Amino acid sequence: SQKIEQNSEALNIQEGKTATLTCNYTNYSPAYLQWYRQDPGRGPVFLLLIRENEKEKRKERLKVTFDTTLKQSLFHITASQPADSATYLCALVSGGSYIPTFGRGTSLIVHP
Amino acid sequence: DADVTQTPRNRITKTGKRIMLECSQTKGHDRMYWYRQDPGLGLRLIYYSFDVKDINKGEISDGYSVSRQAQAKFSLSLESAIPNQTALYFCATGDGGRETQYFGPGTRLLVL
Numbered sequence: 001s002q003k004i005e006q007n008s009e010a011l012n013i014q015e016g017k018t019a020t021l022t023c024n025y026t027n028y029s030p031a032y033l034q035w036y037r038q039d040p041g042r043g044p045v046f047l048l049l050i051r052e053n054e055k056e057k058r059k060e061r062l063k064v065t066f067d068t069t070l071k072q073s074l075f076h077i078t079a080s081q082p083a084d085s086a087t088y089l090c091a092l093v094s095g096g097s098y099i100p101t102f103g104r105g106t107s108l109i110v111h112p
Numbered sequence: 113d114a115d116v117t118q119t120p121r122n123r124i125t126k127t128g129k130r131i132m133l134e135c136s137q138t139k140g141h142d143r144m145y146w147y148r149q150d151p152g153l154g155l156r157l158i159y160y161s162f163d164v165k166d167i168n169k170g171e172i173s174d175g176y177s178v179s180r181q182a183q184a185k186f187s188l189s190l191e192s193a194i195p196n197q198t199a200l201y202f203c204a205t206g207d208g209g210r211e212t213q214y215f216g217p218g219t220r221l222l223v224l
Binding site for chain 2: 049089103
């Protein structure tokens with residue numbers, strides 16, 4: 001069966017360090033992968049999208065990589081700040097479906 | 113995101129009651145979705161609609177129904193609420209051109 005895995009344990013890091021979050025998937029052939037940020041009690045907010053034929057995408061302090069051979073995406077936040085503390089969700093979309101399947105998310109806590 | 117609104121924001125109801133959750137959007141998107149989120153289970157798709165005359169079941173549609181009254185409005189109904197429908201419910205719209213989703217603020221539902 002299709003499965004998307006994100007680390008269920010919270011990631012704790014110090015301010016200024018780079019946070020790296022992982023999204024692994026099995027039995028899936030995504031056309032593209034998305035990353036969202038979710039704050040407690042609020043709806044997810046779209047951050048970045050990367051397509052199957054792209055290796056890396058950047059936006060300001062954010063970087064996403066996509067390795068379809070390893071079936072893995074890495075999400076990096078450089079120079080992390082306490083305001084980056086949130087839950088980060090990855091979502092996979094098969095070609096033409098427009099139906100994202102979400103991972104359970106990983107909580108990031110950035111300590112001052 | 114003020115472009116996607118949900119009412120009510122919080123609701124307490126009793127087992128067996130019929131309730132409706134409403135979603136409105138001003139983004140002009142054709143695609144609309146209903147998700148529920150439970151602790152530890154992530155976002156799960158209940159129903160989705162790609163235009164006013166298109167309604168599709170998602171992963172967990174049993175016990176729910178929807179109505180797409182207009183491009184801008186998509187309502188979710190629980191015909192006879194049960195306690196395991198206690199969850200956080202999100203409406204989302206989809207921008208096919210940019211392949212992103214925009215989520216509402218959520219409705220917190222408690223079924224006693």
